[in-house]
Amino acid sequence: MLHFYLNNQRIRTDQPAGSTLLDFVRYQQHLKGTKIGCREGDCGACTVLVGELQPDGAVQYQSMTSCLTPLGNAHGKHIVTVEGINAAAGKLTPVQQAIVQEGGSQCGFCTVGFVMSLTGHSLSTKSATTETGLAAIDGNICRCTGYKSLERATAVLTEQLAARPAANVVSWLSEQQFVPGYFKEVPRNLQALKAELQNETSNQQPATSHQIVGGGTDLLVQRPEHVREVPVQLVYDQTNLRGIRQDADGRIVLGAATTAENLRASPLMQQLFPRLPEYMKLVSSTPIRNMGTVAGNFVNASPIGDLTIFFLALNATVTVGAPAGPRREIPLHELYSGYKTLTKAADEQVLDIRFTAPQPDDYFNFEKVSKRTHLDIASVNSALWLRTSGGFVQEARLSAGGVGPTPLWLARTSAFLAGKEITPATLAAANEIAQTEISPISDARGTAEYKRLLLRQLMFAHFLQFFPERLNFRELV
Template sequence: MIKFILNNKNIATGLPPGMVLLDFVRYHQHLMGSKVGCNEGDCGACTMLTGELKNNELQYRSLTSCLTPLGNVHGKHVVTVEGLNMEGLNPIQQAMYDESATQCGFCTPGFVVSLAGFCLSAKTATAQNATAHIDGNICRCTGYKSIERAAAKVAELMQGRQQEEPTAFAAEKKILPEWFAGIKQRLYALVTELNGQLHSSSATEWVGGGTDVYVQKHEVLQDAAIRFLLDDEGLKGISQKGNRCIIGASATVTELGESPVMQQYFPRLPEYIRLVSSTPIRNIATVGGNLINASPIGDLTIFLLALDATLLFSNGEQKRELPLKQLYKGYKTLDKQPGEQLESLSFELPGKNTFFHFEKVSKRTHLDIASVNSAICMTMQGDTIQDVRISAGGVAPIPKLLDKTNAFLRGKTVNDPTITAAIAIAQTDISPISDARGTADYKRLLLGQLIKAHFFTAVETVFR
């Protein structure tokens, strides 16, 4: 039995936990405001919010309900656009109306829900932060400027919050319905009643955030016996042990970006994270899922390959460590045994003489899959490269470490001839194909440009 709060209503359903939240809300609760758009997490028309208790605080995140199974909202508060309704337009809807930020209206519920998520977040009330909360919503009519103006108005509504809990402030100021103020206590009662998470004793499928697997086999998963991993506390957490960072397989991309450990050792982390999909996807996409999905262009895979990450697998009885660089045996083929589950991964944190950088090129700057992505981790001894690992995606059937290029660069001085020679050698490391994201020649050109970008950034930050 799946139990959660939907807007202001307690839900208990015996429907399959693999059913996606969007289908449940539209076809079983008859709330039609959330739209069926792409069914791939790209358009944002299906955006909903989930609230859950974290360290005694109520935390809301936006998500794509077209890719979220019911099992992943067990014990949480789900908010649809109908749950934001008040007598007349609420202030978020009014801002959209005042700025002519809606035309055909198909995308509007998603924008309104995402902006409500901003109001329920602890982010500083700035127009920039409000706009960042709608980075997963696409509009084909307005050209976005009117929506950005509406977002700025919503930010103004929240500027008096200071240290007050966002939910209490939004309810008190009638930005959102007053019943939001009582959700925290209702969730306490619900979590106490559930006394643990939902697990299938006969699982045939394991699902993390579902952001890719539900695109691939939506219909298969609806009725499958699923082990839900997203909220498994044994697979969560990001910590530092000595000089290594340890990341639970179910840590989300958002949690990675918010981690104090990651922020300390990767000063440019916010700009890297912004290149990974969109806010609603980052809120549910897991680090482990990105690796096990085995996409040749997985952003976090390329990031972690350059860091020489080590994976920890378990089959329930034995544990096994495996370098990430040895995981991929061919296209979508893994060195992973049946019954094994990825528990965590770890890598050595960069020292003071180590430079790290991540680059990505895609058709859209944000909310898109890479044409080519690349990362570098380079340790310097004076002006000499002591060690280096450059990784690249979109240029081979698997996420690729550029072994020949890395071997050439070790012991070299960083200068124009070295970079030019490295780019030439990199062409022998790769075997791109032409596809929807670019021709093979274009991808070869892109990789060369990204290698240049790595070294130009290194020169600006390390050698000055």
């Protein structure tokens, strides 16, 4: 039995945990404001807010695409649809009013998604800026008005949120009618629900013969009926599989259920990778990053998995096994034996990801080419970790996606770079080796020749990022 709050209503349901939150909201609760669009997390028309109780007793809200949210991941949380945000019938919230005022809606189909994303942005305790407002709607697509009117609406909202206090945010938002008054009772309601659920037997069962589901951002695209019909083991909320820490030996450990957004927001990761927010901006969108897990990106085994390519260059390992059984550690580059094929056994799940923290003088860069910035998969992506001395490479690890049947660690190219001076000639020679390590195919993302050219350019971009004085761009073209 699943228990959660939907708007201001307590829900108890025995619907399958692997079914989608979207279908439950629309077909079981008949709340039709949440729209069915692409069912791939692409359009944002089905966006809802998911409120989760924090250790300090506050509730943190995140926007999520309900078409890819397993219903079981709503367990113990507060789910908010567009029907649950108006303080009074017939009265627009400031978010809705800003969109109306700036002409941000025509057919209206996508409007609900923008409204929910910007309402979630309003509920944040962080300062509201133009950048954070636009980031909040990076998972929403409108095909009628273009984005200038929606950008203006976001700017209007940002000005209004400048008066939002740092404390008692929900009380202020309620007074300003961004959200109804019942939001102030949600922390207490979730605390009581948590205490109640702790006295019940978990609805999850051992992983054997069960489908393991994290954020659901791929499984519910590829095999939604399968996930709905089979028993599932939900790992998204398992606290032992969450979190980012640094061990005494200097290695960074990420729990398998750590989301892409957890990664982006981590102070430890931002300290190690100052450009991490810039890199993560290229990974899907805010609602998907709120859901998708690092381990899920790995076991998806996509040849262009952004996080996989990122961590391949860091020589990461994955710990697999059963939570209470034997475990083993596999180098990430050995996890893939072929297209969409893993070397881990079927009854093993990823438990954590580990990598050695880069030293302060090390270099790291991630590059991605796609047709649009947000909500798009790569044509080719690549990452480079580098250690240098006096203009010479000491060690290098280069990874590449979209140029073979699996995510690739370019071992021979990396070995060639070690000991070489950083010059255009060195990079040209490295490219010749890299071209022998890849086997791109022509598909919707580009021809094989185009992908070979992209990898060449991305490798050059890595080095130009850090050593522009040593590299003449004209010599690299």
